[in-house]
Structures are given as C-alpha cells and as structure tokens.
Amino acid sequence: MKRPTRDERHHACARKRRYRSSGDALDAALLAGVERERTAYHCPVCGQWHLATKPARRR
Ligand SMILES: [Zn+2]
Numbered sequence: 001m002k003r004p005t006r007d008e009r010h011h012a013c014a015r016k017r018r019y020r021s022s023g024d025a026l027d028a029a030l031l032a033g034v035e036r037e038r039t040a041y042h043c044p045v046c047g048q049w050h051l052a053t054k055p056a057r058r059r
Contacts (some may be wrong), residue, residue, distance in 0.1 A: 013045040027051040 004012070019025035025040035029051055038051045 016050040018048040
C-alpha cells in the first residue's frame with residue numbers, strides 16, 4: 001500500500017467535517033448513533049479533529 005501524499009490528506013480533510021476537540025467529534029458521532037463505528041483523530045492538516053471509520057472488530 002502506498003502512503004497517502006500530503007495532497008491526498010489535504011483532500012480527505014477538506015471533505016470532512018471539522019471539530020474543535022475529540023469530545024466534539026465523538027458527540028457528533030453519538031448524535032448520529034454511530035459512536036461505536038467512529039473514532040476521532042487529530043488532523044495534521046487543519047489542526048482540528050475529524051471522525052474516521054473504525055475498523056470492524058470481530059468478537
Ligand atoms: Zn483536517
């Protein structure tokens with residue numbers, strides 16, 4: 001797998017909603033009812049937080 005380029009990361013950032021904190025991001029996921037499937041991460045492009053889809057976990 002190739003690593004994402006800075007440009008690709010920038011595009012991912014531009015497409016995503018930004019949150020001021022991980023708490024804000026997770027609150028939004030909670031409101032949408034998808035908190036189990038989302039994780040918050042700090043974005044190096046905009047310095048804010050985005051939600052990413054969590055890899056599905058098998059039990
Ligand atoms: Zn960003």
